[in-house]
Amino acid sequence: MKVLVAVKRVVDYNVKIRVKSDKSGVDLNNVKFSMNPFDEIAVEEAVRLKEQGQASEVVVVSLGSASCQETLRTALAMGADRAILVQSDAELQPLAVAKLLHAVAEREQPQLIILGKQAIDDDCNQTGQMLAQLGNWSQGTFASKLAFDGDSLQVTREVDGGLETVQLGLPAVVTSDLRLNEPRYASLPNIMKAKKKPLEVVEAHNLGVDIAPRLSTLKVEEPPVRQGGIKVGSVAELMAKLQNDAKVI
């Protein structure tokens, strides 16, 4: 079974991001980038499937500028077998990414595609779902556990009310939640081996897909600074404040 894993290069979660003064986005100059943490979990899961003998090959794919190669190298050091970069310097929105991944999947024919449930930069949480629709594949989002049952896949999903287990036919798209696993750190020998693993670069425009943006960003703002709390003297006063000042009840 071949597993395809999509990884995104995002601003490192430790970076305190700053909004640009013209409110067009966040400042990306001189900030550290790394693999989207949910995608790290996706890579880890695929590598574990291979170690358990469930998967025969793990292919990682990233989409974006040439610097995404660094992110792919990290995935290779973690244990993926080969990498594909779909190169484009254009802005890639979830639908465009889903279409490009679909084109890659058509070519690679994986039985399982694992993605992070969302990326920590734009928090869209759309790509996996769109991809499943485009390929007409089954989907298991927010996975906290995967288990193979013959030719089908049981996915435990973290939903608001608790845990839901669904049974999927293959091929399937799975998006990883935080508790699916704890990703490993790559050892030095594996980092060295990763240098020798194949990394193929495909130009996005050669995949014959319309990647034009459908959404436009109006403005990006800092979240409001949290105000200090107040003490109230009685329940009645609390109710009045909630009703009249906060207007939440």
Add this chain to the structure above:
Amino acid sequence: MQNRLIFDQDHELFRDQVRKFVQKEVAPHVEHWRKQGRVDREIFRKAGDQGLLLMWADERYGGSGLTDLRYEQILYEEVIRYGDIGVFFTLHSRIVAPYLQRFGTDAQREQYLPGCVRGETILAVAMTEPDAGSDLAGMRARAEDRGDHWLLNGSKLYISNGLNADLVVVAARTQPENKYGIGLFLVEADWPGVSRTPLEKMGLDAQDTVILFFDNVRIPKANILGDATKGFAYLAEGLAEERLLGACQSLAHAQVAFDLTLEYVMSRKAFGKPIGTFQNSRFKLADLRSQLDCQQTWVDQLVLQMNAGTLSAEAAAAAKLLTSELEGRVMDECVQLHGSAGYMDEYRISRMYRDARISRIFAGTSEIMKEIIGRSLGLDDRKLK
């Protein structure tokens, strides 16, 4: 911090992975290790599993064959930033183990290096004695040739990794009449006659520094390292690298202190404002920042020189001298900027201040560094009359 120009993508990938390792496997234990006066042996094995020990070792011993010192520098920086300065992987990997590689026989390497790479055999080196520090010619530990074995007697002081060590490279006099007649011996710590006592120190609380005693220790003939009379020259060979690693350590430590303090002055308020808004804090930190950037750029270049095999003894001495002096100054200023909090052990800066004091002393004192640099200028009292 100024952008550093000596690292490429591979180094950055390595740094990311090492950082995760240190955050997960070292950081949670630091407080405990500092209290118990030693790191758990287990951490060496875990580092070995990740390929972080003796990275330079040949693949047949389990190493990665990676001599590039930048990897060791990165490991050291991450261990200091996210773990503790008392975790002495570098002493094990880059200071002691190379004696085996350089002067050992194939059989000795086969016997010991794989365990060192895996972190199962922890290494220490024993040179200093109660009456012989920088003046190694005053060494009194003695190894007598008894035909089928060497008989070792004496004591060694300030031995790092001492409690955890399984194998110690011990320098001992082999020719009583020749003041430079010294041999290096591979002594296993559990042999009869070897005993060790931990020393209480000002800082480096997690580091297991000991005094070692050798009482009629029988050393098999196979455990002499190289020529039994050339130990003095052997010891001198690794000193430039050891001092450059000391410089890397001092700067890494000082950079962390700076960052902690910058954060502190931004959040700590006095007279209704963050203390970082006062001109004194601003000027002090600006001064330290500039000094740190300047020295880091220089030391990074020396790391490249080490890789190229062109690092001179005096350049390494200069780096150790200035970086350890700067480290001391940074710690002192940073404690001051922390105010009373900086004197409290629960603040890391207080512990770092204590940890830093040894940097101007070990691996050759600042005064010895000045001697080395001065003599390289031709100002040598032994030659200039």
